Amino acid sequence: MLKITxxxxxxxxxxxxxxxxxxxxxxxxxxxxxxxxxxKTSTLRAISGLVPIAGGTIEFEGKELNKVPAHKxxxxxxxxxxxxxxxxxxxxxxxxLQLGAYCRKDKSNFEQDYNQVFEKFPRLKERMRQRAGxxxxxxxxxxxxxxxxxxxxxxxxxDEPSMGLAPIIVEEIFSIIQDINKSGTTILLVEQNxxxxxxxxxxxxxxxxxxITLEGKASDLLKDESVKKAYLGG
Amino acid sequence: MSLVEFLQQLINxxxxxxxxxxxxxxxxxxxxIIGLINFAHCDVYMVGAYIGYFVATDLHLPFVPTLLVAMxxxxxxxxxxxxxxxxxxxxxxxxxxxxxxxGVSLLLENGFNWLFGGNxxxxxxxxxxxxxxxxxxVHSDTLHLIILGTSLLLMIxxxxxxxxxxxxxxxxxxxxxxDAAELMGINVDTTISATFAIGSALAGAAGVLVAILYxxxxxxxxxxxxxxxxxxxxxxxxxLIPGAFVGGIILGVIETFVTAWYSQLSGAIGFIVLIIILxxxxxxxxxxxxxxxx
Ligand SMILES: Nc1ncnc2c1ncn2[C@@H]1O[C@H](COP(=O)(O)OP(=O)(O)OP(=O)(O)O)[C@@H](O)[C@H]1O
Ligand SMILES: [Mg+2]
Numbered sequence: 211m212l213k214i215t216x217x218x219x220x221x222x223x224x225x226x227x228x229x230x231x232x233x234x235x236x237x238x239x240x241x242x243x244x245x246x247x248x249x250k251t252s253t254l255r256a257i258s259g260l261v262p263i264a265g266g267t268i269e270f271e272g273k274e275l276n277k278v279p280a281h282k283x284x285x286x287x288x289x290x291x292x293x294x295x296x297x298x299x300x301x302x303x304x305x306x307l308q309l310g311a312y313c314r315k316d317k318s319n320f321e322q323d324y325n326q327v328f329e330k331f332p333r334l335k336e337r338m339r340q341r342a343g344x345x346x347x348x349x350x351x352x353x354x355x356x357x358x359x360x361x362x363x364x365x366x367x368x369d370e371p372s373m374g375l376a377p378i379i380v381e382e383i384f385s386i387i388q389d390i391n392k393s394g395t396t397i398l399l400v401e402q403n404x405x406x407x408x409x410x411x412x413x414x415x416x417x418x419x420x421x422i423t424l425e426g427k428a429s430d431l432l433k434d435e436s437v438k439k440a441y442l443g444g
Numbered sequence: 445m446s447l448v449e450f451l452q453q454l455i456n457x458x459x460x461x462x463x464x465x466x467x468x469x470x471x472x473x474x475x476x477i478i479g480l481i482n483f484a485h486c487d488v489y490m491v492g493a494y495i496g497y498f499v500a501t502d503l504h505l506p507f508v509p510t511l512l513v514a515m516x517x518x519x520x521x522x523x524x525x526x527x528x529x530x531x532x533x534x535x536x537x538x539x540x541x542x543x544x545x546x547g548v549s550l551l552l553e554n555g556f557n558w559l560f561g562g563n564x565x566x567x568x569x570x571x572x573x574x575x576x577x578x579x580x581x582v583h584s585d586t587l588h589l590i591i592l593g594t595s596l597l598l599m600i601x602x603x604x605x606x607x608x609x610x611x612x613x614x615x616x617x618x619x620x621x622x623d624a625a626e627l628m629g630i631n632v633d634t635t636i637s638a639t640f641a642i643g644s645a646l647a648g649a650a651g652v653l654v655a656i657l658y659x660x661x662x663x664x665x666x667x668x669x670x671x672x673x674x675x676x677x678x679x680x681x682x683x684l685i686p687g688a689f690v691g692g693i694i695l696g697v698i699e700t701f702v703t704a705w706y707s708q709l710s711g712a713i714g715f716i717v718l719i720i721i722l723x724x725x726x727x728x729x730x731x732x733x734x735x736x737x738x
Contacts, residue, residue: 260623280626289627296624298617309617312610313629361629 211236211271211396212257212365218265219252226252228420229266234365234398239391241399241407241428243441244417250400251293253417254367257398258290259283270365284313287364291371293400295354299343303334306342306353310360327356330386348379355386365396372403384410404441408432416441445704451582453704454697459588461696462595466650467673468680468688469602470522470643476619476683477639479538483545484525485647486670487552490663492518492648493567493655494556500568507572507656511594514652515645522644523637531633556663564662567655591653598649599689602642606685611638619683668711672699675714679721681728690729 212234219227227249234240244250255261257268259280268275270286278286289310298306307327311320328335331352337345342353351371358366368387372380384406391397401407408414408428416424416437424437431437445453467489474482496514499505505513529548533541577584606612617625618635625632654669655661672695680691695714703710721729 258627260626279631280623281629281631284627284629292624292627296621296627298620298624300620301616305613309613309625309628309630312614357628 212398213269214253214257214266215269216266217253217256217263217268219249219256219261220264221261226420227256230417230420230422232398232415232422234396236364236396237391237394238413239387239397239399239411241401241411241414242417243401243404243407243414245402245440247419248417249420250417251369252420254290254292254369254398254400257283257288257367284361284363287362288367289358289361289363289365290367291354291358291369293369293373295350297342297345297350297353297357299341301342302339303342303345303353304338306357307334307360310357313361323360323362327359330359330389331356348375348383351375351379351383352386355383355390359390359395363395365398366390367398367400369400370402371399372401372406380406402441404437405432405443408437448581451579452584453700455582455584455588455592457697457700458693459592459595459696460700461676461693462592462599463650463654463692464669464673464676464696465689465692466595466598466646466653467669468677468692469599469685470647471674471677472680472682472685472688473615473639473643475677476685477615477636478530478534478541480530480541480545481674481682483542484529484548484552485643486666486673487549487556488518488522488525488644488666489647489651489654489670490556490661490666491521491552492644492651493661493665494560494651495648496652496655497565497567497661500571507590510571511649511652514648518648518651519641519645522640522647525644526637526640531636553663553666560663562663564660567659567661569656569659572656587657591657594649594653598646602646602685605642611635615639672714675718678728679718681731684728684730687728687730694729 214230214232217227217230230253232242242250242253252261256263257275259275259278263276270288275283298309307324311317311323333349334352334356337349342350345353371383375383380403387397387399388410399407399411408431411428414426414428414431415422424431470485471482474480474485492514495517496510499510499513525548529544530541533544572587572590574585574587577586577589606615614625614630614635615638617628617630618632622632673692676691676695677688679695680687680689695717698717699710699713702713725731
């Protein structure tokens with residue numbers, strides 16, 4: 211479904227990604243794990259067209275994305291829940307969700323989509339009219355996810371959904387990610403919380419200073435000695 | 445000052461203030477969306493007055509079509525200025541953008557001076573029938589009331605656009621977070637152009653209204669009201685749409701009353717008020733830490 215081949219990204223003189231190869235098949239949860247500054251966010255931003263691609267290709271359903279401008283990407287069925295949530299803090303929860311559906315041509319089953327989001331995130335429903343900036347961190351993450359789901363994506367890119375959240379909320383969010391996947395959405399999940407990510411993913415990639423150093427079944431990586439040492443706390 | 449005099453001055457003040465507000469909205473919207481103090485904005489106002497002048501004198505169109513043509517013309521001018529001068533600098537430092545804006549401003553002023561001459565031109569006074577209006581014991585005139593009414597109508601329209609339409613939502617999202625807006629599928633370039641178009645159209649309308657009021661235009665006519673409208677925008681809280689509205693109205697009213705009392709002060713009073721407000725509340729009258737920007 212999504213195929214990244216020899217991707218290279220530079221920020222000025224900094225070579226952030228070197229020959230990255232990642233493939234995500236339809237229906238999978240694939241996770242990309244790595245330490246701070248390894249290049250996880252850069253990978254997702256390259257897919258979404260937010261950073262220029264210096265080399266290699268990104269294909270989605272056979273279509274090359276390299277030259278597609280960022281604002282056209284969501285129309286193809288790719289939704290991105292960015293690092294740090296990036297919700298529209300000045301706007302209400304309802305308006306954030308409406309903006310999530312900005313790229314949708316058929317607004318007819320809007321109500322249905324709202325309800326689906328509220329089913330997954332009941333807490334958002336009570337806070338419809340509230341300014342998004344006043345939500346708690348966990349609620350903001352839920353809003354960012356709900357906003358992305360309003361676009362009815364085929365694939366959901368998620369950048370560190372566990373960042374800064376209490377373990378119990380992380381559990382909740384990860385079980386919702388599994389739900390979303392079960393209802394047919396493919397997921398590419400970027401995480402530093404390798405334990406959680408590997409426990410829900412089908413396959414995984416490990417990235418270190420801009421290069422993929424390991425890939426395989428998530429369950430295998432969970433048992434891998436080098437992964438245990440580097441990312442699972444022993 | 446008697447109550448009747450007070451009410452008369454109040455109407456004059458509100459109508460002057462509503463014009464400041466119209467111009468201030470453009471400063472504040474552009475600041476909200478690209479963080480630029482658009483020095484050329486006051487010259488767009490002047491361009492609007494000139495377009496109105498040519499439409500009214502050469503085509504003999506009445507007030508409303510003249511206003512609409514001037515708004516359309518300035519909307520196009522605003523978009524062109526953004527595309528040609530500012531967009532290439534979107535990723536560079538704020539200071540180069542600011543200097544470019546000053547350059548565009550000088551270009552427009554001196555360009556118009558070269559094209560149409562520096563002598564003031566008399567605005568066609570038959571564009572709006574001026575007559576006295578009596579509201580009980582209070583005397584006013586159609587001109588002030590039409591200016592006030594037109595400005596208020598345009599500002600209500602702006603609210604509708606910003607809060608009820610798709611492009612308005614896109615503008616608010618873009619002013620908060622450009623990357624996140626792109627992720628929603630919003631074309632940020634188009635949205636910025638739309639912001640310039642709307643802000644410039646409001647300034648163009650203000651240009652025509654003031655030109656009719658003072659019945660005279662020249663290439664440098666934008667500088668004074670531009671500075672005052674900018675003051676109003678900062679005074680209300682730069683980047684905040686309601687701030688531009690409130691700031692403009694208050695400045696206009698204060699200026700009118702102070703001028704009636706001591707006319708020598710009229711130019712300076714705006715700045716005195718601004719300085720006082722900024723000492724007490726540096727983010728402006730309506731400014732908060734996190735607030736609605738466009
Ligand atoms: N806008 C930028 N300008 C310059 N360098 C950047 C920029 N964004 C990222 N980098 C650099 O690129 C490298 C990869 O950064 P990236 O944000 O992709 O890492 P990450 O894996 O997401 O890290 P984290 O877990 O901390 O979010 C880092 O060395 C970073 O300093
Ligand atoms: Mg990151």
